[in-house]
Amino acid sequence: MVSALPDFPWDRLVPYKKLAESHPDGIVDLSVGTPVDPVPDVVRKALANASNSPGYPTTHGTDTVRRAAAGWLHRQHGVAVDPVDVLPTIGSKELVAWLPTLLGVGSGDRVVFPELAYPTYDVGARLAGASPYATDGLVSLGPERVPLVWVNSPSNPTGRVLGVPHLRKVVDWAREHGAVVASDECYIGLGFEEQPVSVLHPEVCGGSHDGLLAVHSLSKRSNLAGYRAAFVTGDPALIRRLLEVRKHAGMMVPAPVQAAMAAALGDDEHADRQRDLYAARRAALRPLLEAAGWTIEHSTAGLYLWATNGTGCWDQVRWLAERGILVAPGDFYGEAGKNHVRIGVTATDERIAAAAGRLQ
Numbered sequence: 199m200v201s202a203l204p205d206f207p208w209d210r211l212v213p214y215k216k217l218a219e220s221h222p223d224g225i226v227d228l229s230v231g232t233p234v235d236p237v238p239d240v241v242r243k244a245l246a247n248a249s250n251s252p253g254y255p256t257t258h259g260t261d262t263v264r265r266a267a268a269g270w271l272h273r274q275h276g277v278a279v280d281p282v283d284v285l286p287t288i289g290s291k292e293l294v295a296w297l298p299t300l301l302g303v304g305s306g307d308r309v310v311f312p313e314l315a316y317p318t319y320d321v322g323a324r325l326a327g328a329s330p331y332a333t334d335g336l337v338s339l340g341p342e343r344v345p346l347v348w349v350n351s352p353s354n355p356t357g358r359v360l361g362v363p364h365l366r367k368v369v370d371w372a373r374e375h376g377a378v379v380a381s382d383e384c385y386i387g388l389g390f391e392e393q394p395v396s397v398l399h400p401e402v403c404g405g406s407h408d409g410l411l412a413v414h415s416l417s418k419r420s421n422l423a424g425y426r427a428a429f430v431t432g433d434p435a436l437i438r439r440l441l442e443v444r445k446h447a448g449m450m451v452p453a454p455v456q457a458a459m460a461a462a463l464g465d466d467e468h469a470d471r472q473r474d475l476y477a478a479r480r481a482a483l484r485p486l487l488e489a490a491g492w493t494i495e496h497s498t499a500g501l502y503l504w505a506t507n508g509t510g511c512w513d514q515v516r517w518l519a520e521r522g523i524l525v526a527p528g529d530f531y532g533e534a535g536k537n538h539v540r541i542g543v544t545a546t547d548e549r550i551a552a553a554a555g556r557l558q
Contacts, residue, residue, distance in 0.1 A: 221522025233421040238468035248457035255453040259286040266463040286451040289426035290415040298326035311348040352499035355540040359392040384415040391498035420462040
C-alpha cells in the first residue's frame with residue numbers, strides 16, 4: 199500500500215516567486231537547478247539524425263549508448279563496467295522515485311537516505327509502501343535489515359562531497375547487512391574545490407560492484423534536462439532485475455534521445471565548457487553573498503550554494519525575494535535545513551550579474 203505522499207514542496211514557494219517577480223528589473227530565479235544554456239550542437243545533430251525512428255526502442259537501449267556510457271565512466275571517473283550492465287532511464291528522477299518498487303522494497307522495510315536530501319528519496323519509499331528514514335548514521339539502525347540505502351555525492355542540496363573512506367564504510371556496512379547501496383551521482387562531473395568519486399570506483403568497492411548501483415544524469419553535464427536522459431549501472435544481477443521489470447512496465451528511453459545521449463557521453467569538450475561557466479557563476483555570486491552576511495557551508499561541488507545568515511530559512515527566502523532573488527528554503531530537504539537556503543548557479547550570466555548587483 200502506498201504511504202501518504204507529502205505536499206509538493208515547490209507549491210509553498212509560489213507567493214515568494216510572485217514577490218520576486220515584482221522587482222523592477224525582474225526575477226532572478228536561483229531556486230531550481232534547471233539548465234539555461236544551449237543544448238550542445240553535437241547533441242542536437244545526433245537527435246535530428248535519429249529523428250526518423252518509427253519503431254519501438256528497446257528498454258535496454260542501443261549498444262551504442264551503453265558503450266558510450268561505459269566509455270565515459272572509464273575515461274572520466276576510473277570506473278570499469280561492462281556495457282551490458284548499463285541501463286538507460288527516463289531521466290534520473292523517475293529512477294529515484296521508482297527504484298524501491300522496482301527492487302521489491304515494501305511494507306515493513308525502511309529506505310535510508312541522508313538527513314538533508316532531495317525529496318524524491320522520501321517519495322520513492324512511500325510509493326513502494328515502505329518507510330522513509332533520513333539519517334547520516336547507519337549504526338543507529340543496529341542489526342535491522344535495510345534493503346536500500348541511498349547516498350548522494352555531490353549532495354543536492356549541500357554540495358557536500360563524500361570521500362573514499364566515507365563511501366567505503368557505507369559499502370562495507372551495506373554488505374554486512376544485505377542492503378543495496380544506490381548512489382545518486384548526477385553532479386559527479388561538477389567538482390570545484392573537491393573531486394567526487396563514484397561508489398563503483400575500485401578504491402571504494404574493492405573492485406566488486408555486488409550490491410551497488412550508480413545513477414547518472416546528463417541534465418546538468420550536457421543541458422539535457424528537457425531530454426530526460428540518464429542511466430543506471432553497477433551490480434549485473436541488479437541491472438538484469440531492473441531491466442526485466444522495466445521491460446514489463448514499458449519504461450523505454452526514446453531512440454532519438456538515446457542517440458543524443460551517446461553523442462553527449464562521447465564528447466567531453468562541451469561538458470568542460472559548461473563546467474567552466476558554472477565555476478565562473480559560483481565565483482561571481484559567492485563572495486557577494488558572504489559580504490551580505492551569509493555563510494556558505496560545504497558547497498565544494500555541484501550546482502548549489504548551501505547558505506545561512508543565522509535566521510530561519512523562510513525569513514531568508516523573503517529577504518532575498520524582496521530584492522527580486524528567488525531561492526529554495528532549506529527545509530524542503532529536511533528538518534536539518536531549517537536555517538539554510540539553497541542557491542542555484544544555473545541562471546544566465548546576465549541574471550547572475552543582476553543578483554550580484556542587488557546583493558551589493
